[in-house]
Amino acid sequence: MLTLFAIGAAAYSAIEILWRGFTHWTMAIVGGLGLCGIYYINEKSATQSQPRRCFFCSMLITALEFTAGIILNIMLHMGIWDYSRLRFNLFGQICLLYSFLWFLLSFPALKICDYIKNNFF
Numbered sequence: 001m002l003t004l005f006a007i008g009a010a011a012y013s014a015i016e017i018l019w020r021g022f023t024h025w026t027m028a029i030v031g032g033l034g035l036c037g038i039y040y041i042n043e044k045s046a047t048q049s050q051p052r053r054c055f056f057c058s059m060l061i062t063a064l065e066f067t068a069g070i071i072l073n074i075m076l077h078m079g080i081w082d083y084s085r086l087r088f089n090l091f092g093q094i095c096l097l098y099s100f101l102w103f104l105l106s107f108p109a110l111k112i113c114d115y116i117k118n119n120f121f
Contacts, residue, residue, distance in 0.1 A: 001036055004116065008035025011112075015105070024080045030068050034061050038106065039113045050110065057106035062099045069093030 012031020016023035037060045045053050070093060072078045084092030 003120065004036045004039050004113075005032035007112070007116070008032040008038075011035065024078075026068065026072055026078075026080065030064050034064055035109065035113070037061075037064070038109050039116070042110050042113045043117075050107065053110060054103050054106035057109060058099050058103035061102040061106075062094050065098070066090065066094045 009028035009032035012034060013023045013028045015031075016027055038057045041053055041056050041060065045056065048056075069081065069091070072080055073082070073093060074091065082092045083089040083095040083098070086095040086097055088096035
């Protein structure tokens with residue numbers, strides 16, 4: 001799990017840097033937890049269709065971002081991100097657009113999990 005966490009932390013941070021031009025160290029934690037969760041979803045729902053698994057993965061990442069946003073941005077006033085200008089947002093912490101993008105990114109994430117499982121575990 002530590003390997004999955006490290007890969008997820010690095011990948012999530014890299015995606016943020018490519019998308020926004022910067023990241024915050026706390027997002028590495030979200031990414032690490034996210035990939036561990038995606039691996040779990042992939043294992044426990046192997047008989048489900050890939051789009052269905054991607055939906056579950058997207059919901060997991062969205063839930064992690066919402067939880068992190070509530071703690072970091074609202075409770076601790078860190079101001080790491082604010083989606084309040086985007087349509088269909090919830091408290092400015094998550095939005096439908098990014099949930100959809102996480103759905104799309106879940107396809108390669110599931111492939112990465114399969115590769116890790118087949119070649120390292």
